[in-house]
Amino acid sequence: MVIKVFIVDDHYMVIEGIRSLLQNEKSIEWMGHAMNAASCLAFLQQQQPDVILMDINLPDMSGIDLCKEVKMKYPSIHIIGLSSFNQQSFIQKMLDNGASGYLLKNATREELVYAIKTVIEGEIFLSDEVELTVQKNEDSKVPIITRREMEVLLLIADGLTNNEIAIKLFISTTTVDTHRKNLLAKFEVKNTASLIRMAAQIQLIPFIKPKN
Amino acid sequence: MVIKVFIVDDHYMVIEGIRSLLQNEKSIEWMGHAMNAASCLAFLQQQQPDVILMDINLPDMSGIDLCKEVKMKYPSIHIIGLSSFNQQSFIQKMLDNGASGYLLKNATREELVYAIKTVIEGEIFLSDEVELTVQKNEDSKVPIITRREMEVLLLIADGLTNNEIAIKLFISTTTVDTHRKNLLAKFEVKNTASLIRMAAQIQLIPFIKPKN
């Protein structure tokens, strides 16, 4: 049985690289590619692959969200996350959203083929380096914050003081301070600098700074 | 005349992708690849290509520094920067260090070939999108900070206070405060939160937090 593979990545060179790596594999059929989430979903309405290799960073939607949506609509498709970074937070989220594996972009042909064959069997595949990270950073879990805390976090990142945030949200400064304290506690950091850094790294803070 | 091309990238899939894209180009000869700066430099001691496609993010040394070193030792080699991100700061630094062009990883075969042929002529090649960014973000210029300011910035991002930084760097707390003031001024922000956010977004702060 031939395994039908589809890829979603916004880097043409990566698509081409994977295609090239797979072209001599008789047991794998290349179905094509999409360069964003929208065209991926459009493609899936026509045909369904067995495995999707999905980049984490897409222009229109994060791979994490796309993964969730695809698994909801087509539960039988196996998804392998794909990215350059060995970021435990992303890997965890992908797996939580139904992904069957995670592959780094410096993987070899052998790893790639093995990953596809593993997830088809219903098993989980993780790159060697990824597994190490998952074990190593087991303690550094992504904090669960509330909606209000998120609002406050974003305003802190925008450079507002507690007082300015209070005015903006029509609440007392002491309330803002409490939210801030909770954020520091949940992120297990002791000041704003570390808080913003962590939040930026796990991509809680959007890149484009909205003008007020 | 055949153009000899070499590539330095730590992502196997990108190497394979470029190789695949170039394999039918008769005017281009594939010399091979390196997956880090060290093996690139080792290779150059044996043979010299005409063009090097160089990733910005390498495991052992930044592409920006490697670019400088290569151009110093082998001025006749043309270097094209390669990365996933359309980051004006990196592009500028690469060009300052002697690169002849900058290509995004979502470039097509045509762009890739055109880029190689352009830089061989001694001209500068920039991806279309890159050129747009260079123009678009002309106002939001990347601040030029000194080495010491960079050290302080990283320690701030690590969550250290001025006093802790002072102890670490064997300088006075007031000096750290001055560096901090200069950082705020150069980034045109008014507090630490905005500073760290901006620094994280232009990728001045490394992802993997070094353990002290």
Added chain:
DNA sequence: CATAAAATCCTGTTTTTAGGGGATTGTTTT
């Protein structure tokens, strides 16, 4: 060698955060 830039240090004041305690009202969730 002269000038500019970088790195160092200082004295203040004001504002903002961090840390330690609370407490009350709703809203989920079990």
Added chain:
DNA sequence: AAAACAATCCCCTAAAAACAGGATTTTATG
């Protein structure tokens, strides 16, 4: 219905950062 959570508010203290306005020494660089 009780427990857990979210969101709101309060007091107090100490530490840290931001703001202002200096100065000196070292290190590059034309």
